[in-house]
Amino acid sequence: xxxxxxxxxxxxxxxxxxxxxxxxxxxxxxxxxxxxxxxxxxxxxxxxxxxxxxxxxxxxxxxxxxxxxxxxxxxxxxxxxxxxxxxxxxxxxxxxxxxxxxxxxxxxxxxxxxx
Amino acid sequence: xxxxxxxxxxxxxxxxxxxxxxxxxxxxxxxxxxxxxxxxxxxxxxxxxxxxxxxxxxxxxxxxxxxxxxxxxxxxxxxxxxxxxxxxxxxxxxxxxxxxxxxxxxxxxxxxx
Numbered sequence: 001x002x003x004x005x006x007x008x009x010x011x012x013x014x015x016x017x018x019x020x021x022x023x024x025x026x027x028x029x030x031x032x033x034x035x036x037x038x039x040x041x042x043x044x045x046x047x048x049x050x051x052x053x054x055x056x057x058x059x060x061x062x063x064x065x066x067x068x069x070x071x072x073x074x075x076x077x078x079x080x081x082x083x084x085x086x087x088x089x090x091x092x093x094x095x096x097x098x099x100x101x102x103x104x105x106x107x108x109x110x111x112x113x114x115x
Numbered sequence: 116x117x118x119x120x121x122x123x124x125x126x127x128x129x130x131x132x133x134x135x136x137x138x139x140x141x142x143x144x145x146x147x148x149x150x151x152x153x154x155x156x157x158x159x160x161x162x163x164x165x166x167x168x169x170x171x172x173x174x175x176x177x178x179x180x181x182x183x184x185x186x187x188x189x190x191x192x193x194x195x196x197x198x199x200x201x202x203x204x205x206x207x208x209x210x211x212x213x214x215x216x217x218x219x220x221x222x223x224x225x226x227x228x
Contacts, residue, residue: 031214041200043159043218056215090158094214102206102214103149106158 003027006091006107013081014115021076021110023091031055032074033104034066035090043090049074078112086114118142121203121219129227132193136222138186138203145217148179150188151202153221159202162188193226200224 004025013019025032033048047066048056054066063079078085091107121138128134140148148165163170165177165186176189186203203219 033216040220042220043202045216045218048215055209094216102147102208103161103164104159104204104216106160109158 003105004091004093004107006089006110008110009108010111010113012113012115015081015083017081018077018079019081019112020078021089021091021112023074023076023107025072025091025093025105025107027093027105029093029095029105030071031094032068033092033094034074034076035092036060037088037090037109039087046089047074047076081112081114083114086112088112117219118217119203119205119219121222123220123222125223125225127225127227128193130193130195132226133189133191134193134224135190136188136201136203136224138188138219140184140186140203140205140217142205142207142217143184145184145205145207147206147208148186149204149206150175150177150186151204151218153200153202155199159218162201190224193224195226195228198225 007022031050034046035043037043046060049068065077067075088109088111090109092104094102094104119140150162151159152162153159165179169178174191178187200221200223202221205217207215
């Protein structure tokens with residue numbers, strides 16, 4: 001009964017390849033997020049989706065594209081992978097505004113290594 | 116200027132010690148505040164929310180000072196299992212569109228036997 005799940009857990013690939021990471025949440029939350037955590041451990045927001053609409057699109061390369069087939073899923077597709085994309089990618093979800101304390105629940109992370 | 120600032124540490128303390136972490140935030144529209152814990156190679160997990168009146172959960176006490184825009188976390192009687200990175204998180208709600216969360220860089224704690 002995992003709340004937020006991601007696949008794959010590990011992803012090793014060559015530069016220039018295209019890859020996808022999948023995320024699913026069974027919490028009934030309205031908002032889902034993608035974060036990147038690099039080697040310096042700083043957690044940086046990449047995207048968030050609220051009811052299938054993109055809310056935040058931080059200054060990430062357009063090689064990264066979030067795709068949300070429904071409210072429970074937010075996948076991350078990456079084109080033309082580069083060495084600098086190597087990081088841990090976390091998916092998260094939270095309830096929509098309406099409650100004062102909308103904590104986020106994180107998936108286990110996907111460790112991406114680009115060779 | 117970063118939305119959330121934390122002392123990265125590391126903090127190395129002996130078992131049984133009391134340790135305090137502070138965090139400052141820059142946006143006065145911030146509405147809710149959290150401390151998350153992240154173990155090595157794991158995902159962040161909510162440790163506790165931070166309420167205006169301050170709140171306590173066992174050995175952990177969180178305080179919020181809105182006037183000075185800082186948040187604190189106090190850990191009493193440190194255990195080896197408290198070793199982790201502690202992330203300060205601030206939420207700024209955006210009307211009709213959702214929540215915007217800002218994370219500090221984290222404070223590393225190692226409790227030494």
